Amino acid sequence: MTHKNKPKTSFLPPEMAIEIAWARTTQLSSNQAVHLDAERAKKQMDDIKKSAKNAEDKKEMQYVNGAHSAIESTFRNLVTARNALVLNFTEMLRLRDKQKENIRYACMLNSSNCSCV
Numbered sequence: 001m002t003h004k005n006k007p008k009t010s011f012l013p014p015e016m017a018i019e020i021a022w023a024r025t026t027q028l029s030s031n032q033a034v035h036l037d038a039e040r041a042k043k044q045m046d047d048i049k050k051s052a053k054n055a056e057d058k059k060e061m062q063y064v065n066g067a068h069s070a071i072e073s074t075f076r077n078l079v080t081a082r083n084a085l086v087l088n089f090t091e092m093l094r095l096r097d098k099q100k101e102n103i104r105y106a107c108m109l110n111s112s113n114c115s116c117v
Helices: 014-028 032-053 058-109
Strands: none
Touching: 014 032, 014 058, 032 058
């Protein structure tokens, strides 16, 4: 059986799951205006989970729960990666400033042989 012949879920088509996952990432944006998209996506997923609980086919509920877990774990991984990048850039800026300070100090000690930064 090919993927074209597989039955589709009535609660959470794969395309919608992807849209929800992408919309959740807007929560990471520094642009507050797009945070509403993340909240809507989170609410949409919660509504889908509630609907799936009442499904006659328990596989639907399992699929929705699995998709929700995958979306949320992916989101947490993205948050972790973003936080690590922010920390790395912050540390890099601190080190750069310390290097500048050290160069200025060395220039002050030996002002005739150095052009200060």
